[in-house]
Amino acid sequence: MELSKTFDAAAASSKWTSLWKERRYFNSTPNDKTPFTVVIPPPNVTGVLHMGHTLNETVQDILVRHARMQGKNACWVPGSDHASIATESKVVAMLKEKGIDKHTLTRAEFLDYAFQWKEKYGGIIYQQIEKLGCSVDWDRVSFTMDDHYYEAVIKVFIDLYQKGLIYRGARMINWDPAAKTALSDEEVEYKDLQGKLYYVRYQAVDNPEDYITVATSRPETIMGDVAICVHPDDPRYQHLKGKKVIVPLINRQIPVIFDTYIDRSFGTGALKVTPAHDINDYNIGMKHNLEVIDTLNPDGTLSEAAQIFVGLDRFVARKKVVQQLAENGLLIKEEVYDTRLGYSQRSGAVVEPRISTQWFVKMEQLAEPALKAVTEGKINIHPGNRFMATYRHWLENVKDWCISRQLWWGQQIPAWYGPEGSIEVAATAEEALEQFRAKFPDIQASDIRRDEDVLDTWFSSWLWPMEVFKGITEPENPEFNYYYPTSVLVTGQDIIFFWVARMIMAGLEYEKEIPFKDVYFTGMVRDKLGRKMSKSLGNSPDLIGLIDQYGADAVRFGIMISSPAGNDLLFDEKSLEQGSHFNNKLWNALKLIKMWENATATEIDETTTDFAAEWFEARLQQAKAEIEQMLSQFRLSEALKVLYSLIWDDFCSWYLEWVKPAYGKAIRPAVLGRTIAFFEALLQLLHPYMPFITEEIYATLGDRAEALCISTLTPPKKYDPTLLTQGDLLKNIITQIRDARGKNNLKPRETIKLFIETAQQHKYHPLLAILQKQVNADQLQFTREAIAGTVVITLQQDKYYLELNQQIDVEAQKSELSAQLKYQHDFLDSVRKKLSNERFVQNAKPEIVNKERKKEADALARIKTLEESLAALP
RNA sequence: GGGAGUUUAGCUCAGUUGGUUUAGAGCAUCUGCCUUACAAGCAGAGGGUCGGGGGUUCGAGCCCCUCAACUCCCA
Numbered sequence: 001m002e003l004s005k006t007f008d009a010a011a012a013s014s015k016w017t018s019l020w021k022e023r024r025y026f027n028s029t030p031n032d033k034t035p036f037t038v039v040i041p042p043p044n045v046t047g048v049l050h051m052g053h054t055l056n057e058t059v060q061d062i063l064v065r066h067a068r069m070q071g072k073n074a075c076w077v078p079g080s081d082h083a084s085i086a087t088e089s090k091v092v093a094m095l096k097e098k099g100i101d102k103h104t105l106t107r108a109e110f111l112d113y114a115f116q117w118k119e120k121y122g123g124i125i126y127q128q129i130e131k132l133g134c135s136v137d138w139d140r141v142s143f144t145m146d147d148h149y150y151e152a153v154i155k156v157f158i159d160l161y162q163k164g165l166i167y168r169g170a171r172m173i174n175w176d177p178a179a180k181t182a183l184s185d186e187e188v189e190y191k192d193l194q195g196k197l198y199y200v201r202y203q204a205v206d207n208p209e210d211y212i213t214v215a216t217s218r219p220e221t222i223m224g225d226v227a228i229c230v231h232p233d234d235p236r237y238q239h240l241k242g243k244k245v246i247v248p249l250i251n252r253q254i255p256v257i258f259d260t261y262i263d264r265s266f267g268t269g270a271l272k273v274t275p276a277h278d279i280n281d282y283n284i285g286m287k288h289n290l291e292v293i294d295t296l297n298p299d300g301t302l303s304e305a306a307q308i309f310v311g312l313d314r315f316v317a318r319k320k321v322v323q324q325l326a327e328n329g330l331l332i333k334e335e336v337y338d339t340r341l342g343y344s345q346r347s348g349a350v351v352e353p354r355i356s357t358q359w360f361v362k363m364e365q366l367a368e369p370a371l372k373a374v375t376e377g378k379i380n381i382h383p384g385n386r387f388m389a390t391y392r393h394w395l396e397n398v399k400d401w402c403i404s405r406q407l408w409w410g411q412q413i414p415a416w417y418g419p420e421g422s423i424e425v426a427a428t429a430e431e432a433l434e435q436f437r438a439k440f441p442d443i444q445a446s447d448i449r450r451d452e453d454v455l456d457t458w459f460s461s462w463l464w465p466m467e468v469f470k471g472i473t474e475p476e477n478p479e480f481n482y483y484y485p486t487s488v489l490v491t492g493q494d495i496i497f498f499w500v501a502r503m504i505m506a507g508l509e510y511e512k513e514i515p516f517k518d519v520y521f522t523g524m525v526r527d528k529l530g531r532k533m534s535k536s537l538g539n540s541p542d543l544i545g546l547i548d549q550y551g552a553d554a555v556r557f558g559i560m561i562s563s564p565a566g567n568d569l570l571f572d573e574k575s576l577e578q579g580s581h582f583n584n585k586l587w588n589a590l591k592l593i594k595m596w597e598n599a600t601a602t603e604i605d606e607t608t609t610d611f612a613a614e615w616f617e618a619r620l621q622q623a624k625a626e627i628e629q630m631l632s633q634f635r636l637s638e639a640l641k642v643l644y645s646l647i648w649d650d651f652c653s654w655y656l657e658w659v660k661p662a663y664g665k666a667i668r669p670a671v672l673g674r675t676i677a678f679f680e681a682l683l684q685l686l687h688p689y690m691p692f693i694t695e696e697i698y699a700t701l702g703d704r705a706e707a708l709c710i711s712t713l714t715p716p717k718k719y720d721p722t723l724l725t726q727g728d729l730l731k732n733i734i735t736q737i738r739d740a741r742g743k744n745n746l747k748p749r750e751t752i753k754l755f756i757e758t759a760q761q762h763k764y765h766p767l768l769a770i771l772q773k774q775v776n777a778d779q780l781q782f783t784r785e786a787i788a789g790t791v792v793i794t795l796q797q798d799k800y801y802l803e804l805n806q807q808i809d810v811e812a813q814k815s816e817l818s819a820q821l822k823y824q825h826d827f828l829d830s831v832r833k834k835l836s837n838e839r840f841v842q843n844a845k846p847e848i849v850n851k852e853r854k855k856e857a858d859a860l861a862r863i864k865t866l867e868e869s870l871a872a873l874p
Numbered sequence: 875g876g877g878a879g880u881u882u883a884g885c886u887c888a889g890u891u892g893g894u895u896u897a898g899a900g901c902a903u904c905u906g907c908c909u910u911a912c913a914a915g916c917a918g919a920g921g922g923u924c925g926g927g928g929g930u931u932c933g934a935g936c937c938c939c940u941c942a943a944c945u946c947c948c949a
Contacts, residue, residue, distance in 0.1 A: 389878055390947060562886065570886065574901065581914045588912035595911070742918050748909055830896055839932040848893050855895050
């Protein structure tokens, strides 16, 4: 069979994707092997995979494929989450395009549309995951709105409520006026920007001449003012004790109150207290028993309570209020100042602090064991403990979690409201009614009303590692017992609080068991200018486009080679190019070996010794041990670098050249056999990183019953380190001689005569055949003395004389050798400086001192060799 | 304002408990080669006072202090 000139990534991908699937290699069921379980961080059902996901899924696939090849029962569960705010807003927009207003639909009708949407677009990310080569178990696809999952979320809500860990209350929350829903603290992103501080005059009630000036950034909220607060020790305001002032524009009277909370140096030292619209004001209001006047509607327009500008958007109202204040002579001045505003992560709207009655999870009790699990080392965070401090700080200062969202897409809160403000939490209306009967014996189904709101998406995804195995709905089922706790969670460091910490809480609460043993945090993917990838900047490439252009293997290679654990990575398509070059290299190695295998030449090249194979065997085992070690430490990028160099440099550039038969001759069958075995071993090591090309080459190299992805990795074997030293010596001589050839402008075809002067001829015997071939020497022999008229090279104590068919440049020779001599002298000086320091000899460990002595001896020997060579020159 | 991290070759990064011949890799650059696997390649080469300053030590890229710049998280 003729091999194509280049590797056809697209053909190999589709071929192996379907073959793997057909043979059900990645479908897992419990057995007597050790499980290796990974649950995918569920991407948003509406989304497409971006480069961050690509990194994430690639890391997971490497770990999963590697574990599978180690003989573990690997199970990788794919899935997606319902992303309530993001999805609902997309569905609403889609309906709007069709001319349908969400509010004209019933809840059930709306959910029908939402599920249709999910079916249509939810498949996109699964196709992408598959195209990337991810070895997930497609029989286990999970979705956070699956029936059993829905049930699990409701069950957990009821349970936590009964335990007193969920409560309903009026609190200051983050309100998204665009999505018209509450947000958790974690869903708000803060941006620094320039705002304005308005100085507004509040006149005293009893004396129109007297007034107090207040600096505010939000003049549109003054209609909600309930007090002016100043510091009790502030001399400027002592005379206002017990007095009242008038709220501008609406002329409401409010008291002046005193509290040490006030920062006297900010603004005028007087704060207008608007409890409905600022968390700090809210706290002061609570302390001083002030009323709460909410002057905003849910959509961010002014409410009736504002009295003026009712129905205007808050930002329009601000301008109007400022204008009116100026007209009334109550605006003293405007000042530019730096501030920070919260934006909704989902809608992008400026978040409004708002008093609202919402459902909360009490976090303190849940946080404690979650912190312990990590500090006590039951869960290991990679890389290192870099995120420990962050994790600890959040858990130690954790605030209650607002879990209700004013949406329909999600699990509806299982709470019913009855007469006299009574609340019952139950799985069904029937059960709720039953519970109400205890207090209201005559109550009817029509007397109770279910909470309209749904739960935060994270309130479902914190159960992910459990409920994908039905650990909540069917506790202690055999699958769950086998797969849980999972082995490793791979995710972005940006969701450490949203998700990771909460999964640990849920796992410890419901299973008394951590959800995963290791957490691997990937960094953020940035563009090559260091900017975060985002839709608005348009700097995030299309994954499928990249795969079509470079192939999935090259994409995986590119993202992993530039991905130091936990650090942000600057994504550059150059690295993908490097990946496809690597594909090409592998493909060509295959072509070369296949060519040897199918050669028609009858004469065998017997000059090929066994040294090359002996050396590569040792090098392979060394690298294999190194790679295993790195993988166990999650140093995936470094392991790939080792592999890349092992394959490209050691295997292709050195080994294959060393065993390549002379032109027109055939390779020794024993050497060919070993070469194929080496290549197979390399493909196996590389497989987790580049699954498609490795499968394709492995299959082409020989007839196989099974694919590479389920072959078993054998542990690294012992090797003879002197083989590696020998190999290094050989590589060094070859490089130096090639360098000398180049410097003397020798063409590759021109031959040389090589003489070696050494006290250790035996060391060279296994290397001679290779050496002669690699430096194109037509003659090679040992000598006991300098050869006149040759180029001399020294390596350690040995000298090599290159006889060329041309005049050599003696001066160039001299300056070359002199430069080396100077280096050695300088080096010797530095070593001797250490050795002549008595305190060094006394204090340093003996082996260190011995090493320095060896350096000294080596340097002396090198100097002697160099001086002799110089002396021998005319 | 609080916390964490980063700063090593033109770029992106390694450098494990301080001592492995006066710092390594990839990419980029330069030189020579279309050598029958590969020009998406081969063979070579050049390039760094390890952010500045101070300290500890026989010895510092690594430990301590300080200054500077950048990044992230939290308020």
